[in-house]
Amino acid sequence: MIRKLTAPVRSGIRWLFPTRAAIVVFLALGLLLPLYILIFSTVMPVVTYRHAPAPADTSRRDPANPPVSTETSPEIKSRIHMVQEDELDKAFLQNRYTLARKDSIYLCLNLSDSVLTMEIKGVVVRSCRLADLWSSRRLDCLDHEQRLRWCSTPFTLKSSLATIPKTRYVIKQAPKDTIEAALQDSKPMPPDTSTVFFTLYFNRNLVIDVEQTEAPFDTDRNMIRSYYRTKNNLMRQQALNALLQFTAPNPTITLHLRMSKADALAIYRGIPVKSQLALTF
Amino acid sequence: MESGASPRKHQIVRYTILCLGGIILAFVLSGFLLNSSGFLADQALRLVPRPGDDAFLARVPADSLKRHKTRLERENGLLLKKLDSFIPRQPYLIINTTHNRFRLMKYNSILREGDCSTGSFTILTTGKNQKWIFETPRGMLKVRNKQEDPVWVKPDWAFIEEGLPVPPARHSSRYDYGTLGDYKLELGNGYMIHGTLYKRFLGMAVTHWCVRLGDDDLKAVYQCLRGGSRVYIY
Numbered sequence: 001m002i003r004k005l006t007a008p009v010r011s012g013i014r015w016l017f018p019t020r021a022a023i024v025v026f027l028a029l030g031l032l033l034p035l036y037i038l039i040f041s042t043v044m045p046v047v048t049y050r051h052a053p054a055p056a057d058t059s060r061r062d063p064a065n066p067p068v069s070t071e072t073s074p075e076i077k078s079r080i081h082m083v084q085e086d087e088l089d090k091a092f093l094q095n096r097y098t099l100a101r102k103d104s105i106y107l108c109l110n111l112s113d114s115v116l117t118m119e120i121k122g123v124v125v126r127s128c129r130l131a132d133l134w135s136s137r138r139l140d141c142l143d144h145e146q147r148l149r150w151c152s153t154p155f156t157l158k159s160s161l162a163t164i165p166k167t168r169y170v171i172k173q174a175p176k177d178t179i180e181a182a183l184q185d186s187k188p189m190p191p192d193t194s195t196v197f198f199t200l201y202f203n204r205n206l207v208i209d210v211e212q213t214e215a216p217f218d219t220d221r222n223m224i225r226s227y228y229r230t231k232n233n234l235m236r237q238q239a240l241n242a243l244l245q246f247t248a249p250n251p252t253i254t255l256h257l258r259m260s261k262a263d264a265l266a267i268y269r270g271i272p273v274k275s276q277l278a279l280t281f
Numbered sequence: 282m283e284s285g286a287s288p289r290k291h292q293i294v295r296y297t298i299l300c301l302g303g304i305i306l307a308f309v310l311s312g313f314l315l316n317s318s319g320f321l322a323d324q325a326l327r328l329v330p331r332p333g334d335d336a337f338l339a340r341v342p343a344d345s346l347k348r349h350k351t352r353l354e355r356e357n358g359l360l361l362k363k364l365d366s367f368i369p370r371q372p373y374l375i376i377n378t379t380h381n382r383f384r385l386m387k388y389n390s391i392l393r394e395g396d397c398s399t400g401s402f403t404i405l406t407t408g409k410n411q412k413w414i415f416e417t418p419r420g421m422l423k424v425r426n427k428q429e430d431p432v433w434v435k436p437d438w439a440f441i442e443e444g445l446p447v448p449p450a451r452h453s454s455r456y457d458y459g460t461l462g463d464y465k466l467e468l469g470n471g472y473m474i475h476g477t478l479y480k481r482f483l484g485m486a487v488t489h490w491c492v493r494l495g496d497d498d499l500k501a502v503y504q505c506l507r508g509g510s511r512v513y514i515y
Contacts (some may be wrong), residue, residue, distance in 0.1 A: 027301025034310035122367025143332030181444035
């Protein structure tokens with residue numbers, strides 16, 4: 001009997017990756033795309049991030065009075081801070097004035113006072129105290145000049161997403177006669193008790209997430225899951241569209257607000273489809 | 282002698298599994314990264330140093346801060362005055378159609394508040410392509426006219442809704458006494474604030490677009506508001 005010499009039988013991982021080339025092929029296929037996504041969506045925004053550049057014009061600078069370094073003068077720093085607050089206030093008031101001259105319902109969000117107000121023609125019709133408020137880190141990276149430019153004009157609402165319908169219409173077919181009219185259900189619509197979560201997408205990359213402070217009902221869990229699923233799908237779609245064009249996804253600044261259910265419901269139902277918002281810090 | 286087909290087959294299977302596995306891994310990781318790209322990008326910004334005030338100081342030199350602040354305070358004061366001029370000095374009414382509540386205001390003080398009824402958001406349709414949407418309009422309206430002991434001139438939809446034939450324009454059945462309560466305030470375009478026989482429905486969205494108030498509330502509103510008074514509805 002002649003024993004034939006054959007290659008040793010490999011099993012498991014060693015069978016799958018017999019050579020280095022196989023490992024390279026597997027890793028290349030498996031990691032190239034995720035690496036591309038990671039670089040464009042996470043690394044590039046950080047690497048390419050630039051604060052507002054100082055104007056190059058130095059002719060106004062007086063050589064006898066060089067610019068004071070902010071690191072060495074706390075008094076100047078506090079004065080700078082006060083002036084910056086005044087500038088932001090001015091931009092906010094100017095926006096409120098612009099919006100008050102229009103006929104539409106609009107919102108005013110004051111992050112420092114944690115208040116969201118709904119106004120019509122300059123009159124506050126609803127004032128909502130925010131129970132909780134936090135913002136995405138991107139907001140902290142903006143310097144004063146960038147913030148001022150960003151908030152210099154009102155934001156316009158582009159679209160929204162919510163766990164509740166914008167309006168609860170009921171379609172009623174006119175009865176043919178009084179007998180049919182008597183049989184029709186004439187009970188008024190009960191008040192809407194659904195959980196209120198909504199997201200408002202404004203221009204200039206502003207996104208406002210609003211949640212009610214009250215714990216959601218167990219019966220609303222599916223609705224909430226569907227809301228988050230749709231929100232994540234939207235975000236994923238936007239990121240994918242940007243990556244397909246070899247650009248980093250648009251950096252959104254998200255503000256998360258929590259308020260009472262009544263306030264959230266009134267705000268969402270009250271604002272028109274293309275509402276505007278004045279924002280201050 | 283064994284043929285070379287078997288090892289070759291093994292190789293094809295191996296590389297097919299490798300490619301498929303790599304692609305699956307790519308999709309799984311990509312899906313995870315796409316889902317969390319916003320969060321990861323946000324966290325990665327921790328590495329960006331906090332901004333300074335160089336750009337601000339280049340625009341507003343330190344020696345002109347005081348002058349700049351004075352000018353800003355003056356401008357902000359003017360803007361606040363302008364905004365304050367929008368608030369009516371006469372009593373005005375705010376209607377909340379979401380919760381069916383009203384507030385009678387004078388400047389920034391609440392004179393009275395309570396329940397009301399607003400539009401039911403019903404769309405009444407007929408077989409003849411006629412449609413009415415019973416929704417209270419939003420925005421700012423003004424009181425055009427006030428009337429005591431008003432008579433309701435019933436429009437066509439009031440008959441259609443009941444399954445009744447629509448009578449001619451000046452037919453006596455169009456005139457309903459008492460339904461609108463003791464007072465009526467017209468807001469234009471057929472919108473009104475009036476009383477109601479159905480007090481148990483106050484606080485609910487049941488009307489055809491008007492605003493209904495209880496008797497005492499209606500009297501107070503009627504006495505406070507005058508022609509030109511503003512009504513803000515949201």
